[in-house]
Amino acid sequence: MDITFIRHGHAEHLxxxxxxxxxxxxxxxEQGKEQIVALRKNIKVMPHDTIVVSPTKRTLETVELLTPRERSGGGGSVPWLALECILKIRSWLH
Structure with a gap:
């Protein structure tokens, strides 16, 4: 099993x-959205992968851009979960 950490794109508060x-x-x-589209070209998110994000607007927008719904073969999107506990973990790390 591989775990990859990806930070959200450039956000409005900056x-x-x-x-x-x-x-x-x-x-x-817009810069943040462009960053994620560029990232999408450089990493492979496979249909069997699962993405876990915090439920913040910038991370939800990031995962939506990273896993576009229009896939060849009509396979749908990669599954992802937005978990409130991710926010708590982040606060422990600071």
Whole structure:
């Protein structure tokens, strides 16, 4: 089993740094969306993979861009889970 950690793309709270660092659940900027589309070209997310993310807007947008629904053969998207406990784990690491 391999585990790969991917950070979300550039987010809106960084546009007015450092004044908006405490902004709750900012979304991705256009730059952040472009970063994830570029990343998608460089990694393989396979149909049997599972992605786990925190339930923040920027991570949900990241996983949606990373796992587009339009797949050849009509196979659908890679499964992913948004778990509240990921936010708690993150706070323990700081």
């Amino acid at each position: 546009l007015n740094y450092p004044n908006e660092l405490n902004r709750l659940h900012p979304g991705l900027t």
